[in-house]
Amino acid sequence: MDAISTKSLTLAYGEENIIKELDLAIPKGKITVFIGSNGCGKSTLLRSLARLMKPKNGSIVLDGNDIAHTSTKKIARNLAILPQSPVAPEGLTVLQLVKQGRYPYQNWFQQWSEKDEKAVNDALDVTGMVEFADRKVDSLSGGQRQRAWIAMTLAQDTDIILLDEPTTYLDLTHQIEILDLLYDLNQSEERTIVMVLHDLNLACRYADHIVAIHNKTIYKQGDPDTIITPELVHTVFGLQCQVACDPICGTPLCIPFSKGRHLKGVKQHVKSVNT
């Protein structure tokens, strides 16, 4: 079964089509990663799936219903989105931001509950943001700010989580931590995760399903082992590379050719630390 699907979806800014007649099925309970070059329409597509953008043509189906006819709160109880480069209102603290994630559960009759409190505290905890809870979002470093937004997205506690480049600004340790966290949510709670990632090697490690976007549509999709080839990387990114085997995970590892340094003689570069 599909978590979200699109039928003949066309997305445009003014007269310019960005995505054209796209039929996409996001598998339920899996991790799907969109890849593609800058400006190919990944963010536009992701935003449209959360109804932050109205299609020019076609439809998007979430939980069996066309999202054009679904209430905003119902969508927000099913699906959370972390957009690319979000901006918080000036002066907002991390705690206030993360609490906004609970907005879909609030109404006249249901005020702030213990469940809301727990969701917020858990989200702060797993993203390592407890110590920053009272800090203003605009006073944080890029990576801390990104983690605050991820916390808000997680506090929404939805079955489907969309994240646009969630690892931007994060150091390598925090990149792996956040991706491991999303992987755990997927494995233990069968949440459907849809992400845009630029790091192909991390995409191959974490994705069950990769969707490569090119020329306003899907160039190829499927599991990383099958679809990630030098030919795909060349077509989609215009880059020559070798595809090797990730020595840790066994997933495809793209090694780009470059004009810079070349191998002089045969060297053994594998180093590891015993912990």
Ligand SMILES: Nc1ncnc2c1ncn2[C@@H]1O[C@H](COP(=O)(O)OP(=O)(O)OP(=O)(O)O)[C@@H](O)[C@H]1O
């Ligand atoms: N608000 C907008 N108005 C007009 N054009 C836009 C708007 N937002 C994006 N675009 C254009 O639409 C195209 C797709 O943009 P989008 O942000 O979806 O790309 P992307 O694949 O996410 O790129 P990146 O990897 O750089 O984040 C680009 O050519 C961009 O310039």
Ligand SMILES: [Mg+2]
């Ligand atoms: Mg983008």
